[in-house]
Amino acid sequence: MKKLMIALVAAFSILPMFAVAAGGNVHLDKANYDLSDKASLQSGAKLFMNYCIACHSTGYQRYGRVATDLDIPEQLMKENLIFTDSKIGDLMHNSMNKKEAAQWFGAPPPDLTLVARVRGADWIYTYLRSFYADESRPFGVNNTVFPEVGMPHVLEELQGISTPTFEVTTDKNGVEHKKVVSLTSDESGEMSSDEYDEAVLNLVNFLVYAGEPNKLERQGMGVWVLAFLFVLFIVSYLLKKEYWRDIH
Known part of the structure; x- marks a missing residue:
């Protein structure tokens, strides 16, 4: 019975690893x-507000918290990064109607507050750099990381259009x-490849922050906790040795 329990525990311990391994080979x-x-x-934050928030909210974040954490003056935040009638203390929702969005995209665009914690920073970084032209898709683009994605390439004006090279197997x-x-950009975007990669990395950085605004504080506190322990x-x-020295 004991051996059976050990075997079951071991099996359940490695199941998550198989699940991750089966999640994709991209x-x-x-x-x-x-x-x-x-x-x-x-x-x-600027990229997110200009290109993403029209469809994707970060509904667990507040404009004021973002302004404070990122050292953005409140007036500058109001004038340049809030495009609705929202107040500085409001949550970062958008005005898109979910029913209409479901008709346009097949499903309402998800909230992105926790996307970096769910998908991972590497996934987002690769995904936003992996769109390519595909006339068979409703928005004319596809994605190597997320095949048959229902999202348009919203950063196309920055990156340009990429053409895929296929490998055909039977x-x-x-x-x-x-x-x-492989993907080859036509360089029609406003940015060079290196500039676009940096811009996407900045956007990923913001989304990682949005998922856990106090991450740096938590990590810094963790060092002190470990030192205290x-x-x-x-x-x-030493106290234990003092108490037990007469016995041992």
Whole structure:
């Protein structure tokens, strides 16, 4: 019975690893974001407000909190980063009607407050750089990370249009399968490839911040907690030796 219980515990322990492994085989590029870089966060917030919030809200964040955390003057936030009649203390919702959005896109665009915690920064970074032209899709684009995505390439004016190069393989049943192996930009965007990558990284940085605004504070506090526990361990050990020295 004991061996059976150990086997069951081991099986359930490794199941999550198989689930992650089965989640997809798309290569994800590393997003080297930096939550201490206020300039990057401010640029990411600007991109989000200009290109994303019309469809995607961050409904668990407030305009005022973002302005304070990112060192954005309140008046500047009101004049340049709030495009509705929302007040500075309001949650960052948009005015898109969910029923209409479901008709346009197939499903209402999700709230992005926690997207970096759910998907991961690397996934977002790669996804926003992996759109390519596909006339068979409703918005004329597809994505290597999220095939048959229902979202248009909202950053197209910055990146331009990418053309895919396919690898065609035939399975044992004679059915052909096309796989995108590379993307080539037409350089028609306002930014160069390097500039666009940096802009996307700034946007990812902002979304990581949005998912956990106090992450840096938590990590900094964690160092002090570990240091305290280390000192407490030493004191406890010496106290234990003092109490037990007559017995041992």
